[in-house]
Amino acid sequence: MLKRTSKQLSMFSSLEDMLSYQHPLFQLSNKINWERFENAFSPLYCNTNGRPAHPIRLMCGLLILKHLRNVSDEMVVSQWSENAYYQYFCGGLEFMPKQPCDASELVHFRNRIGEKGMELILAESIRVNTDHDNEEHFDTAFIDSTVQEKNITYPTDAKLHKKIIKNVLKIVHDKSLPLRQSYTRTLKGIHRSQRFRNHPKNRKKALKADRQLRTIAGRLVRELERNLEGKKGYENMFELYYKVLSQNRKSKNKVYSLHEPDVVCISKGKEHKQYEFGNKVSILRSWSGLIIGACSFRNEYDGHTIEKTLEQTQRMTGKQVDKLAGDRGYRGIKQIGQTKILIPDVPKAKDSYYQKKKKHKLFCKRAGIEPTIGHLKADHRLSRNFYKGVKGDAVNVLLAAAAYNFKRAMRVLLDLIKRISIELVSTGFMLKYSFKGRLLR
Numbered sequence: 001m002l003k004r005t006s007k008q009l010s011m012f013s014s015l016e017d018m019l020s021y022q023h024p025l026f027q028l029s030n031k032i033n034w035e036r037f038e039n040a041f042s043p044l045y046c047n048t049n050g051r052p053a054h055p056i057r058l059m060c061g062l063l064i065l066k067h068l069r070n071v072s073d074e075m076v077v078s079q080w081s082e083n084a085y086y087q088y089f090c091g092g093l094e095f096m097p098k099q100p101c102d103a104s105e106l107v108h109f110r111n112r113i114g115e116k117g118m119e120l121i122l123a124e125s126i127r128v129n130t131d132h133d134n135e136e137h138f139d140t141a142f143i144d145s146t147v148q149e150k151n152i153t154y155p156t157d158a159k160l161h162k163k164i165i166k167n168v169l170k171i172v173h174d175k176s177l178p179l180r181q182s183y184t185r186t187l188k189g190i191h192r193s194q195r196f197r198n199h200p201k202n203r204k205k206a207l208k209a210d211r212q213l214r215t216i217a218g219r220l221v222r223e224l225e226r227n228l229e230g231k232k233g234y235e236n237m238f239e240l241y242y243k244v245l246s247q248n249r250k251s252k253n254k255v256y257s258l259h260e261p262d263v264v265c266i267s268k269g270k271e272h273k274q275y276e277f278g279n280k281v282s283i284l285r286s287w288s289g290l291i292i293g294a295c296s297f298r299n300e301y302d303g304h305t306i307e308k309t310l311e312q313t314q315r316m317t318g319k320q321v322d323k324l325a326g327d328r329g330y331r332g333i334k335q336i337g338q339t340k341i342l343i344p345d346v347p348k349a350k351d352s353y354y355q356k357k358k359k360h361k362l363f364c365k366r367a368g369i370e371p372t373i374g375h376l377k378a379d380h381r382l383s384r385n386f387y388k389g390v391k392g393d394a395v396n397v398l399l400a401a402a403a404y405n406f407k408r409a410m411r412v413l414l415d416l417i418k419r420i421s422i423e424l425v426s427t428g429f430m431l432k433y434s435f436k437g438r439l440l441r
Contacts (some may be wrong), residue, residue: 015088015095022417024410029089031128031409040120044112054101059109060121061090067380067403073103110395118398122294123316125405129290140323141292142285143309143330144369145302148397149278150263151386155256158194158210160244161217163258168220177227183216218245262390264299278385279393282309283401285369290408292317294401296394302329307336325366376400
């Protein structure tokens with residue numbers, strides 16, 4: 001059990017005295033090494049210029065709580081003002097019935113610490129779970145990949161053309177630029193023609209409306225480019241618009257979203273969802289169920305993701321993986337460095353019965369990474385990524401993995417408290433009756 005620390009500053013009582021020591025968040029807050037974050041992130045701030053920043057423990061705690069409770073930036077800031085355990089977890093000494101910061105400041109903090117800072121949070125979540133583990137390496141680990149979908153609508157060329165027209169008309173209105181024709185009435189008719197396109201009688205009409213929409217979008221973009229000629233800052237925008245207007249069904253490196261142009265289309269062969277739009281994620285799980293690696297990729301062959309994931313694990317934990325088991329998607333690679341890659345295959349004729357059963361048990365255990373990925377998506381915000389750009393892809397998967405490990409540590413601490421309570425109750429029960437026996441004598 002953790003001992004009470006003397007942090008009392010209030011005249012009456014501190015926040016620590018009001019809370020239950022058996023609450024998992026209370027236990028976890030005292031188990032995390034917050035000084036590690038302070039030492040790593042303090043050089044990113046200036047001590048002589050600007051307004052004093054919010055405490056680093058507060059910002060790190062809010063990021064952890066966000067993915068731990070599966071809420072948005074706005075919601076975690078709002079819940080902080082209502083939850084005393086949240087405030088103690090973030091280093092509060094007295095209850096504060098107001099929001100600690102604006103929700104947008106979490107965005108700036110994520111951009112400030114970057115991917116390396118998120119790796120530090122994940123490394124601390126691993127340390128919390130392996131505090132008493134003295135092994136110098138991981139004997140066996142499991143790896144699998146999944147898709148982290150981006151927060152975009154299902155992409156079609158017609159949707160992208162509509163957004164281009166909307167953006168162009170907005171720029172024209174904001175800058176009071178001349179425009180020969182806005183196509184307002186024409187666009188209404190085109191939008192009506194695009195409805196119910198799956199009906200056989202409306203198919204030709206809808207395809208004709210799609211071509212008209214592309215033509216109008218191209219006209220407006222070219223006219224805007226002529227009116228903005230000589231003005232800097234719009235080169236990337238026009239390059240993106242022309243790429244969208246020129247792409248077709250068989251084009252390579254297509255653009256699927258204007259605000260997230262780095263999104264890729266990944267075909268996973270699922271019956272209910274043939275294509276997913278986002279990026280690939282590689283998850284490395286230890287034998288005990290702890291996530292020891294989480295990397296973000298574009299759309300690469302699974303075997304090419306192993307080396308980077310192992311390097312990340314070595315960098316964060318200082319430990320090496322001896323054996324790595326994966327599914328048949330990783331075939332083609334037998335060994336990376338000193339790590340052996342194990343893949344399900346037909347049993348060899350020379351294998352004994354014991355060797356066959358051992359391999360079968362290993363790959364049955366490997367399937368346990370699938371529910372781990374399911375929990376990451378359902379409980380820790382990996383199913384849909386709301387962060388911006390390629391950098392946001394890496395940040396989201398690292399925070400989701402860290403939240404999963406912290407939640408695992410909370411369950412372990414809660415089970416430990418229950419066992420200690422049961423032992424204390426049983427010990428007191430025995431002492432009570434032994435004391436009564438002495439009195440009877």
